[in-house]
Each structure stands twice: as structure tokens, then as C-alpha cells.
Amino acid sequence: MATPKRYSHDRTVLLLLSTNLFVGIAASLLIAVRLLNNHANSSSYIVQFRSSLGLDAFETGTIYSLLSFLVFLLFVTTAAFVLSRRVYPLRRHLALVILALSLVLLIIGTIVGNALLGLR
16 A cells, blocks of 8 residues: 555544544543642642652642643643644654654543642
8 A cells, every 4th residue: 555645634643633632622621620620629730740759749830730631731732733744754653653652641631630630
């Protein structure tokens, strides 16, 4: 089977792109909704866990610290698209790896963001 010459005609790329977009937007909305629901109840959020500190292992921060997760998720989604599009004419497999690893990064970012919001 011949490899498509255009980025927008490759089915594997389109599958990974649509999955990245769906996970990125869904994760951002999930974290934003949880932040908005908890914003009225709390002025500080747990943003870090340092196991070496003993009883003071949790460090608190403001809502802006957790909003950085939203920015991170959206940045990863757009950066993966831009990088894979630029690399695709040179190496198709590298573009697929970029999209697949960004999907893993989005899932890990979602898990960490929700875990920090769940500690509150």
C-alpha cells in the first residue's frame, strides 16, 4: 500500500489528530469544570507533593497554578499538530510518534490534574 503524499489524506494521522484533539479538549473542560465548582469553596489548592518533607509534604497554591494545566494541555495539543505537520514530508513515522507520544502526555496531564483537584 502506498503512503499518502499529503498530511490531510493519511488516515492514521487523522485518527491520532482527532484523538489528540478530543482528549485535549475533554481534559481541559473536565479540569475547568472541577476548578469552577471548587472555586467558591476554597482559596487555596494543593499543587505539589514533596515526599521528603514529611508531614508538610503538601504545598498549596492559587487557582492560577492549576489553570496552568489547562494551558499545558492546549499547548501540547497544538504543538503536536504543528510539529507532526512539519515533520511529515520528511519522516512519516516520526510524525506518528510525535502524535502518539502527545496523546500519552495528554492522558498523564489529565490524571495529574484530576488527582491534584481530588486532594482538595
